[in-house]
Amino acid sequence: RSSDLAAAVGLRRPDRALRVFRDIACRLRVHESAVAVRHVFRKSVSFKRGFVLSSVIYLGYEAYRGASQLAVLHAGDSVHEIQEQADYLYSTGETERLYELLIQHKNSDNADLLWRLARASRDLSQLSSTSSDDKKRLIYEAFEYAKKALDKNPSGFAVHKWYAICLSDIGDYEGIKSKILNAFVVKDNFQKAIELNPTDPTSIHLLGLWCFVIAEMPWAQRKIAALLFATPPQSTFEEALEHFLRAEEVSPNFYSKNLLFLGKTFLNLKNKEKAIEWLLKAKQFNVR
DSSP: OHHHHHHHHTOSOHHHHHHHHHHHHHHHOSHHHHHHHHHHHHHGGGSOHHHHHHHHHHHHHHHHHHTGGGSSOOTTOOHHHHHHHHHHHHHTTOHHHHHHHHHTTTTOOOHHHHHHHHHHHHHHHTSTTSOHHHHHHHHHHHHHHHHHHHHHOTTOHHHHHHHHHHHHHHHHHHHHHHHHHHHHHHHHHHHHHHHHOTTOHHHHHHHHHHHHHHHTOOHHHHHHHHHHOSSOOOOOHHHHHHHHHHHHHHSTTOOHHHHHHHHHHHHHTTOHHHHHHHHHHHHTOOOO
């Protein structure tokens, strides 16, 4: 029944559940596979909800893979359903598959798809298997997707966060002058992301990281910044500490790097006791 199916896959609307089933069956293109999917749904009540949801989304994605040569997802797929598939693949660390899913929507005007594509492009660029040429191409592509997302929806916190991240990345290829010039924009977008969503610990951490990097900027870079601006980008380790601590308040132990930088910040502030405390927490961190 549609209500049983909705309960099994964690969907609130039975009609959506049936549509998801029909889409999966259509993508598989063969009757036998459609029967197999229905079999999974029938037996789903005997499994834990989380396992079933993962299985169903996985089947849906594998179905998409089988039809990927068509270069588009089935017409019945809503943006929300694509986002659900993308978020599942992101949560399981399937970077290449995630990129393959989202790159089909590079011409989309939907900001939520575009910032996810920017994130996927950047993540793919960070893989050890990615060549240096492809890494550079992906970083610039990620920035373009993030810029388009920002243009389409300037009120989305994730859009501002990923625009700032991608803008910072291209500075690595355009030199220290460009990186310093972009520093103000990067900071403004992290601050806007926090303003739009004060409970996102990652945005708060990234603003702390911005402060930390500026605070420890080498003398030569400071001289270049002073030549470029009457008031160059400035920050202190105290400001960085404030953001790192705030991120922990919002979501304790959410990120090992936040723990690490709390330790490093306390070291720079000559508080060795606190530095050791946070560095030990970073060492003992367990991935969720």
